Amino acid sequence: MADVRLSLNAYAYYEVAGKLQVDKLTVEASPPAVTIEAPFDVSVNGLSLAWSPYAGAGFQQYKIFRHTAQNVNETHTLLATITDPAVTNFVDTGLAARTRYFYKVYVYDESDTGTPSNEASAQTLGVPLGWTDGFDGGLDPAWTFTGTWGIQSGAGVDGSAALTDSPGDYVNNSDTWAQTAVDLSTATWPVLVFKDCYALPPTGDSAYVQIGAADNANIASITWVTVYSIRGVRTAWREQQIDLSRWKGRHTVYIRFRLGTDGGVVDDGWTIDDIAVREHTPLPVASVLHERFENGLARWLNSGWAVSTNTPYEGAGCVRNHEHQIVQAGTDAWLVYGGELDLRDTVSPKVTLWARGWRGYNNYGRLYVRLSKDGGVNWLDLSGILAVTDPWARFQVAVPADYRTNGVRVAVQSYAASYDLDSTFFVDAFGVGDEPPGAPILVSPAGGATVTVVRPTLAVTNAVDSQSDPLTYSFEVYTNADLSAGSLVAQNPAIAAGAAVTAWQVDTELADETQVWWRCRATDSGANSGPWSATGTFFVDLQNTPPEAPVLVAPSEGATLPDASGYFVWFASSDPDAGDTVTGYQIQIASDETFTNVLTAAAVAAQPAVLLVQMSALPGYEALALNARYYWRVRALDLWEAPSAWTSASFVYGELQTEPPAPAEPVTITGMTITDGQVLLSWTASAYPVRVEFTASLTDPQWVPVNGATGLGGTAVAVPFPTGEPQGFFRVVVEGEAQ
Incomplete structure (x- = not known):
């Protein structure tokens, strides 16, 4: 455009004591832009940039700007100023894992006129599935720390290094974290595993794990979920396993260990070791689930849930949703069974559990039962909010027909919907399955065994009942393998279950020298009878007959x-x-x-x-x-x-060259007297040497030669009675060849 005029206009709305100054005013064409290439050498915390050399006149400098969203400009983060036109590359470090960054290179001429390049972007890598960090090898670049988070030697399990929020007591009024990210786009059953211990006040300050998942189509759309939180003090190391299946399929999933503090009491804080993000090895597929928590949480992904001996519903243990009194607002802790269920052959399965506790202010503490049939990505709210109160109560919910399929996962969800809550839940006797109990397992007599009594005791391992109903057991004994009605010789209507094994002594005398068959089944308190056990068999034989001679x-x-x-x-x-x-x-x-x-x-x-x-x-x-x-x-x-x-x-x-001589005739003992511990033996004469042997018993005799009484040529000898033997037997054995 021609005939363009330029003016500078200063205007004051009020009287002001100020002035404006203008210097180095230039009107010129913008310098030619450079072209930035796509970032390369991308890692978990860095990447490399390169651009074309400046092709204009009057070069002054390059400036590299970065932002976490598109449309980078000169107001965003300035990474570097380069005054050498031949330097056309830059390495950006200290980046967060699994984060997309955007870049432009501005070129300036001697008149300070700048021109931006095209925009380039790249996403840093996340840690791969299977990643572990025991912190003994130094700082893994996958971590991003804020505040005083770092690695402290000697603080970990068995004196190893560990991740801590601070080298000593943490500071007040802080919100800091250690963060990494993982790609779960190909995961099947991903879990976050770590060990921790902590020293925090019972209220106010809180440490927690958050999972931040970005939508694959929009990297900036991060939703954070608190999956684990702690308060109070626990000095013992404990392993936590957190199911990440809800976020599988995402290529960007952030894991953040976070500490928030108020202005009150401070303490030593949180120590974390042996972190891993890995595939969970599921339990074998089962058609029924019955968990009394007597063996802890070995079959569950606990996410902060812990074993408790505080007045369980039955047995010696139950589980509670957290170890401390006050739970942080927003904590969403899932107790997930570590295997999948095959419910295709069930008729009317139910989820049954016993629960007690208190829900906190305004009932904001919530407990749910959830099911998933798509590998843990989406979960059905099966139960709604359970109306848990302090006495133990039974909750039972029917499994919908479309969940009577294979690959069903089950979880108990504890959620603090609002506020820091004085809310705790206890769960016991959790089960999934049909109403009738399962089949008992025969214990004794063992299959094919022989019993020597006509009223033997039959024993079974108790059946599994998913509803934890009281069970009774019925036994039947038959004289043929067909279990026909006419061959039924003994039965009982019902006996109460034993602790783990139930036994019944047959109340009818069984015939001697017969083979019998037996079975058992359980019935619950609702008159629902389970299937019969496998059929066992045994023999009744009161008098033993030796085998035939070989x-x-x-x-x-x-x-x-x-x-x-x-x-x-x-x-x-x-x-x-x-x-x-x-x-x-x-x-x-x-x-x-x-x-x-x-x-x-x-x-x-x-x-x-x-x-x-x-x-x-x-x-x-x-x-x-x-x-x-x-x-x-x-x-x-x-x-x-x-x-x-x-x-x-x-x-x-071997081979006899001539007819062998007749075997030596055994000698006969002709006398034996005992005087002052000496045994005088005499025997008939032999053409062969003889020896004297002793055994303490004729039941499984152990004959041994008597010292000084071997190779004898006479017909009598005096030998000492063996020391330490209260009784015994002597014999004279012919040995060797003729004298």
Whole structure:
């Protein structure tokens, strides 16, 4: 445009003592803009910028401006001033994780005329799912701190480093935090896990965890939810697990550990360690849930809920929604069951719980039961606000038909709707399932066992009842596996449940030497009977009959066993008693037919058909000399350890070149007297050396040679009675070759 005139106009509305000054007035074309590239080398807390060099005349400087929204201008954060036209890059650090930043580069000429570049933006990274921080490796750049938050060595679990709100007592009238962010766009069941302890006043100051989720389409639309809050003092470390499923699918989820203080008393504050954002490993899918909290919260994601022994409804424990008296306004603490339920086969399932407590001012403390069928993103308000009062009360809500499906999650929500509240809730006996109880589990007699009484005691593990109703149990005993009505021989109408196991002694005498079948079921106080248990079976046998004697196969009578690699073989025995069975065998090898001189013996486990034992596997087999005749025998044992008769045979170990000599005849003891602790033994003469052996008992005898009484050539010897033995037995054994 031509013929443009310029004027400067000063106007005062009132009389004022002031003046305006103008200097370096320039009217010229704007310098050419530079072009900023898309940010690169983006990390959790930084990124790099680059732009084209200035192409005009009279360069003065570049200025880099940043903002957290679009339309960056010279009123926003000035990051750097660069006076060298050749420097066309910059690294921005100290940024918050998972935050989008916008940039422009202004170029100025010597007349101070500036021109903005195009606008570029990028979002910093968040920590990945699976991220952990134990704080022992220094400061992770994913953190953004305000106030005096930082890492303190020696403050953590087992003396490690930890995250703290301050190195000592915190300051008054502050609102500070430690913040990071995570990408949950691909998560399945994300959880925030950490351990903490704290020292805070009971009121006024408060520490809490907030989750801030941004809409994927609008990064600036952050909604903050307080999922955990604490007050008071707890010096013991405790792990917290917070379900993040409500925010999964979001690529920007902020996690903020925050401390707010008033102007009153200060204390040491909050210490946090071993933080992790990870996938939860769910419990196995179940069709019924019954939780009495006797084993703590191992099956739950607790979010500040804690075990309490303060007058539980039943048993020794229940849970409460927080550990302190006054809960911070807006605290939304969810106790989430750590597995999913499959309710497809249920008929009319209900959620049942017992609760007590007080709801605080204007009933702003609220307790809900919630269900989710989409993996925890959206939750049905199943119960509405429960009308909890101080005495224990039972609450029961039917599960809607469209939630009788697979993959159902369940939670109890505690919410402080307004104000800091003196509000506490206790929950016990929580269950999900159909009205009838489940099936008991048979305990004893074990399947296929044998009992030796005609009125045995039957025992079952108690059935699960989702409503925690009182249960009674009915038992039935039959004489056939079909459980036909005509074979029913014993039953009871109902007996009260035991603590964990319920037992009933059969009140009719069962027939001896019979097999019987039995089952049990539970019925609740509303006359709802559950399914029968699995059917068990056992045998009644008052008098035990030993097993059949084994049949020897090899070496057969007079056969040869060439060397120690050879096998002793026999057929398995059977037991004539119903329900009884052969449990094992005993094998012995002796140098004489009467097995007075046993050289090796062993126990052999039962096998179904044929048994084989290698000579070299027998203990002490080295005592057998090659090229000699020996004797072996086997017997079977049953469940009661009753032995069968022995079955025996002779064999030649090695190879006899000539007919072996006849085995030595055993000697006969002709006399024994005891005088002053000395035992005088006499026996008939033998052509072989003999030894004297002693055993303390003839029940499972343990024969051992008597010191100084081996290799004897005469017919008498005096030996001391073994020290420490009140009684015992002696024998004289022929040994060695002829003299």
